[in-house]
Amino acid sequence: MxxxxxxxxxxxxxxxxxxxxxxxxxxxxxxxxxxxxxxxxxxxxxxxxxxxxxxxxxxxxxxxxxxxxxxxxxxxxxxxxxxxxxxxxxxxxxxxxxxxxxxxxxxxxxxxxxxxxxxxxxxxxxxxxxxxxxxxxxxxxxxxxxxxxxxxxxxxxxxxxxxxxxxxxxxxxxxxxxxxxxxxxxxxxxxxxGGLATSVEIPxxxxxxxxxxxRRAADSVYVDAKVKEYMIDVIRATRKPADYGLDMTGLIQLGASTRAAIALLRAAKAHAFLVGRGYVTPEDVKAAAPDVLRHRLVISFEAEAEDLRPESLVKQVLDRLPVP
The missing domain is CATH 3.40.50.300 (P-loop containing nucleotide triphosphate hydrolases)
Structure with missing residues (x-):
């Protein structure tokens, strides 16, 4: 650390x-x-x-x-x-x-x-x-x-x-x-x-x-065990939402993988680093989760029929899961 x-x-x-x-x-x-x-x-x-x-x-x-x-x-x-x-x-x-x-x-x-x-x-x-x-x-x-x-x-x-x-x-x-x-x-x-010369050269x-x-500094950002458990709950709630009291049955065909959990951990640490903090909070997890998960969830035809998107389902998970 x-x-x-x-x-x-x-x-x-x-x-x-x-x-x-x-x-x-x-x-x-x-x-x-x-x-x-x-x-x-x-x-x-x-x-x-x-x-x-x-x-x-x-x-x-x-x-x-x-x-x-x-x-x-x-x-x-x-x-x-x-x-x-x-x-x-x-x-x-x-x-x-x-x-x-x-x-x-x-x-x-x-x-x-x-x-x-x-x-x-x-x-x-x-x-x-x-x-x-x-x-x-x-x-x-x-x-x-x-x-x-x-x-x-x-x-x-x-x-x-x-x-x-x-x-x-x-x-x-x-x-x-x-x-x-x-x-x-x-x-x-x-x-x-708006002008003709629109190219901007930056050093x-x-x-x-x-x-x-x-990169080494971001990778060494501290993550408490309770925050890691919260990340796992977010990932597992996309697979079996009913186990977490979420009324999303039949909306997600395929939930997030273990690779997604690793990506969420790394992204949350990097987000904490960007704000100048040496430890990860649940807010870092919430900030990183949409970009990490939106392309990894496969939603059902029922969800598409209701005009739902993966982002909205991720938001439901983040809004309803208890935060440590």
């Missing part, structure tokens, strides 16, 4: 990062927090929102604020797995094959509109995200550290999209949903981005060694 004074000393190192990113992204503090939680916990983040809400700009801006190698892949229906991870090239002179690395060999990888490509291409990222390695032919190659996938997607209701496979979705630690900005924020966007605000130091 890191001493609270150390947490208070290290947390201000993120302030230049916040200032740099917020100089481009207006009114998106929750989005920035979500991306930082992914960075601090070595987890991948899925961003969802309708077109035109600056999902790609957000990822580009975060990558610019980091002194790390960045790569972007535009997912399209005709994309091939080799376009993501790389391929083998035959050399007729020597008769050998050489490996040409794909864009996945970077520290920060933007998978733009990931649900525009078929499942076989989406799955090309699966080994990379889960194992931090890729296999090309007979060669298994390690990916650089840190390795962070930020994927954007449009809602499934939009034409020309493909639902992500369950295994792929579960590899994302967080799913952050971007909504329309407030009226005041949208006016500020017009003032800042790197966080070095790789600083990020690693912050």
């Amino acid at each position: 890191t001493d609270p004074a150390t947490i208070e000393k290290l947390r201000p190192k993120l302030d230049p990062f916040y200032r740099a990113v917020e100089s481009v992204l207006i009114g998106q503090r929750k989005l920035i927090d979500g991306l930082l939680i992914g960075l601090l916990t070595d987890g991948h983040v899925l961003l969802e929102g309708v077109p035109g809400l600056a999902k790609t700009l957000a990822v580009r801006t975060v990558a610019s604020a980091l002194h790390l190698k960045f790569a972007r892949v535009q997912f399209t229906p005709d994309l091939l797995p080799a376009d993501v991870i790389g391929t083998q090239i035959y050399n007729p002179r020597t008769g050998d094959f050489t490996v040409k690395q794909g864009p996945v060999f970077a520290n920060v990888v933007l998978a733009d509109e990931i649900n525009r490509a078929p499942a076989k291409v989406q799955s090309a990222l699966l080994e990379a995200m889960a194992e931090r390695q890729v296999t090309i032919g007979e060669s298994t190659l390690r990916l650089p550290r840190p390795f962070f996938v930020l994927a954007t997607q449009n809602p499934i209701e939009q034409e020309g999209t493909y639902p992500l496979p369950e295994a792929q979705v579960d590899r994302f630690m967080l799913k952050v949903v971007i909504d329309y900005p407030s009226r005041a924020d949208e006016l500020a966007v017009l003032d800042r981005m 790197p605000a966080l070095e790789a060694n600083e990020l690693e130091e912050l």
Whole structure:
């Protein structure tokens, strides 16, 4: 466990990062927090929102604020797995094959509109995200550290999209949903981005060694046994809500997995670190739970018929479970 004074000393190192990113992204503090939680916990983040809400700009801006190698892949229906991870090239002179690395060999990888490509291409990222390695032919190659996938997607209701496979979705630690900005924020966007010169260059605000130091500090945030038990209750209540006195029978087809419990623990610790606290409270759990669980719950047709969403079911669990 890191001493609270150390947490208070290290947390201000993120302030230049916040200032740099917020100089481009207006009114998106929750989005920035979500991306930082992914960075601090070595987890991948899925961003969802309708077109035109600056999902790609957000990822580009975060990558610019980091002194790390960045790569972007535009997912399209005709994309091939080799376009993501790389391929083998035959050399007729020597008769050998050489490996040409794909864009996945970077520290920060933007998978733009990931649900525009078929499942076989989406799955090309699966080994990379889960194992931090890729296999090309007979060669298994390690990916650089840190390795962070930020994927954007449009809602499934939009034409020309493909639902992500369950295994792929579960590899994302967080799913952050971007909504329309407030009226005041949208006016500020017009003032800042309404001209022809809309690109804003920002210098790197966080070095790789600083990020690693912050990761270790966030990982060492203290979690009391009662708070861990509360996290487990939240997870188990999504599986068997009746056991916790919740009237949600038949609404959840598949509850959160053990991997979700691990992700909730790590995200809650990172959230506590972001507010400069050396220990996790139930409020940290409540703040992290929606982004951790919304893409891991499989709701029933009955819930869909009642126009319920995973977020609303998670909120019911958080509102009704007793807090330690």
